[in-house]
Amino acid sequence: MRYSFNTFNHSTYYGLAPSLPHQIAAAASAGYDHIGLDLPSVLAHERAGLTPADLAACLKQHGLTCYELVPLSISADPTRTLHSLEQVLRVARFLRPAQVLCVVTGEIDDAVVANTARCARALAAARIGLSLEFLPTRDIDSIPAAMRLLDRVADPNLRLVVESWHFFRGPSTWADLATLPAGRIGFVQFADAPAPISDDVHHESMHRRVLPGQGVLELDRFCAALSAKGYDGVVSVELLSDVWRAADLDIFAAATLAATRATWETAAAGPG
Numbered sequence: 001m002r003y004s005f006n007t008f009n010h011s012t013y014y015g016l017a018p019s020l021p022h023q024i025a026a027a028a029s030a031g032y033d034h035i036g037l038d039l040p041s042v043l044a045h046e047r048a049g050l051t052p053a054d055l056a057a058c059l060k061q062h063g064l065t066c067y068e069l070v071p072l073s074i075s076a077d078p079t080r081t082l083h084s085l086e087q088v089l090r091v092a093r094f095l096r097p098a099q100v101l102c103v104v105t106g107e108i109d110d111a112v113v114a115n116t117a118r119c120a121r122a123l124a125a126a127r128i129g130l131s132l133e134f135l136p137t138r139d140i141d142s143i144p145a146a147m148r149l150l151d152r153v154a155d156p157n158l159r160l161v162v163e164s165w166h167f168f169r170g171p172s173t174w175a176d177l178a179t180l181p182a183g184r185i186g187f188v189q190f191a192d193a194p195a196p197i198s199d200d201v202h203h204e205s206m207h208r209r210v211l212p213g214q215g216v217l218e219l220d221r222f223c224a225a226l227s228a229k230g231y232d233g234v235v236s237v238e239l240l241s242d243v244w245r246a247a248d249l250d251i252f253a254a255a256t257l258a259a260t261r262a263t264w265e266t267a268a269a270g271p272g
Helices: 022-032 039-048 051-061 076-093 111-127 143-154 166-168 174-179 201-207 219-228 249-269
Strands: 001-005 035-036 063-074 099-104 127-133 158-163 185-190 236-237
Touching: 001 022, 001 063, 001 249, 022 035, 022 039, 022 051, 022 249, 035 039, 035 236, 039 051, 039 063, 039 076, 063 076, 063 127, 063 185, 063 236, 076 111, 099 111, 111 127, 111 143, 111 158, 127 143, 127 185, 143 158, 143 174, 158 166, 158 201, 166 185, 166 201, 166 219, 174 219, 185 219, 219 249, 236 249
Parallel strands: 001 035, 001 236, 035 063, 063 099, 099 127, 127 158, 158 185, 185 236
Antiparallel strands: none
């Protein structure tokens, strides 16, 4: 298994100053194989004078590659979708991600299908995969809903992000995960969660995740189910937490990798 440090917990999305060079250095020091860069922070750095080419040089200096770039925003609106796609493609020329994560707003109608297909083709031409994330707060809220869009687009470059938090907190079932072919998985995102303290799913997701093994999610079963189907790709650690957001970045990177690796290696070893 290979592991990617997802930078979204310290994204400018949360009103923080952009910190990608520090995050790159912390991820490399912790022993991560890859890093997943968030587009809002990349663009904020660019506005401040640190270009995508500079970030690419920073990646090279620390021996990391960008696995995922997050997010590409797709909707029924072709103008907005194209704007997001153009931003992604422009910075991807320098950062060279293996995958771009997309989120879809709205129902799966003909316009969403057409815009998703356009994005999948454009990224394939750039030799970049496109992976769709399902979220319990959106219309595409589960594995079956995501697969309906994948099947309608029918482009092998479009696959699925299997995100542990969204799997457990949304309507997906163990049967859905069991029947999902490994070849339809772009990559996995990973974190644990405590028992919820409110019905605000968005807030719980964006601010209250915890280290693998410190929450209530059945991550051992989740890992075992994916391993059993032959998944051996990248695990992107996306731990979104107010507590960890205020902590030292180097400690955060080391703690997330150690906890994630221990959880996956225990599950892979099997019972006993």
